[in-house]
Amino acid sequence: MDKYFFYGTIAVFLTFFLALFRKKKFGIRHAVLMIAYSLYNLIFEIVFGEILGLYYYIDKACSLVYIVISSVFLYPLIAVLYVFFLPGRGKVFLFTSGCIIAMLVLETVSLYTRTIVLTGWKVLPWSVIAYIASFALVYVINGLLLRILPDS
DSSP states (O other): OHHHHHHHHHHHHHHHHHHHTTTTTOOHHHHHHHHHHHHHHHHHHIIIIIISOSEEESSGGGHHHHHHHHHHHTHHHHHHHHHHTOOOGGGHHHHHHHHHHHHHHHHHHHHHTTSEEESSOOIIIIIHHHHHHHHHHHHHHHHHHHHHSOOO
16 A cells, blocks of 8 residues: 555646646746755655664665655655645745645655654654745745746
8 A cells, every 4th residue: 555655646746736737837947946845855855764764665675766756756746836826925824834734644644554654753743843844945945936037
């Protein structure tokens, strides 16, 4: 069930992204955001998962492969989908809080399916802190990119 959930999650997010691809304007800003977030996530996952050994994906021996796959094909999609639906300044906190809760639910299901196996990482408080930092980073990068590469 672990691999099915892993690849199924990627398929769902990719399908959702492709369905919105034409409706939402995808530009160079989004591509740069995806690359930047992919690199951030790859470093994060390697440090905490591989180097510190706080968790692994599916099979400890092959975890690095799943880290690379998720860092390239899953997490950048989540970042762009977050930006696609990002509301005005007044509602960003509520929207981001909802995204964090959704990510915690997704993480809980991935723990249940043993897609992610915790060996030292704690969902509370570390995942919450990591999601806050991650969405804040996406928000800041998007804001910087909007100044450099504004939507036409």
